[in-house]
Amino acid sequence: MSQVEESVRVGVPVRTAYNQWTQFETFPEFMEGVERIEQRGDSLTHWVTNVGGVRREFDAAITEQRPDERVAWTTVDGEAKQAGVVTFHRIDDSTTKVMLQLEFEPEGLAETVGDKLGIVKRRVSGDLHRFKEFIEQRGGLETGAWRGEMGGGPGGGAI
Numbered sequence: 001m002s003q004v005e006e007s008v009r010v011g012v013p014v015r016t017a018y019n020q021w022t023q024f025e026t027f028p029e030f031m032e033g034v035e036r037i038e039q040r041g042d043s044l045t046h047w048v049t050n051v052g053g054v055r056r057e058f059d060a061a062i063t064e065q066r067p068d069e070r071v072a073w074t075t076v077d078g079e080a081k082q083a084g085v086v087t088f089h090r091i092d093d094s095t096t097k098v099m100l101q102l103e104f105e106p107e108g109l110a111e112t113v114g115d116k117l118g119i120v121k122r123r124v125s126g127d128l129h130r131f132k133e134f135i136e137q138r139g140g141l142e143t144g145a146w147r148g149e150m151g152g153g154p155g156g157g158a159i
Contacts, residue, residue: 003101004101006121010131012096013090016140017098017135019142020142021088023142024037025038032123032126035049043063045059045073052114061076065151070087071086
């Protein structure tokens with residue numbers, strides 16, 4: 001498994017950053033290669049991606065969700081194997097550090113080489129910076145929120 005860890009500071013309160021991140025169906029607006037995400041329940045999403053001409057579909061289960069703190073997930077069905085967690089850290093009343101940790105299994109020669117060349121790391125960094133632009137350009141207004149809590153317990157969850 002390969003691992004990537006990236007972070008970005010966004011000029012919005014922690015609640016706003018978290019609320020926007022829980023709107024998975026908006027991910028294609030700032031995540032390169034994500035064509036569509038469908039929310040299929042409180043803890044299940046269906047992803048359609050196209051990265052480097054390779055189209056994939058997979059389901060991801062949210063394994064832990066704590067408002068204003070973290071969202072963790074793992075793939076459960078489909079062509080991609082990954083798990084991750086995004087955490088939200090209050091810097092001050094109007095600034096949040098968003099940190100993303102991702103574990104994934106490269107498939108085939110092209111993905112393995114791309115991983116070794118740091119392409120995945122750059123893509124994750126780019127996605128986080130586009131998230132920053134997305135939420136800040138909206139004047140700090142999120143498109144929605146899901147404030148439920150699930151799984152994990154103290155100290156639990158993916159990664």
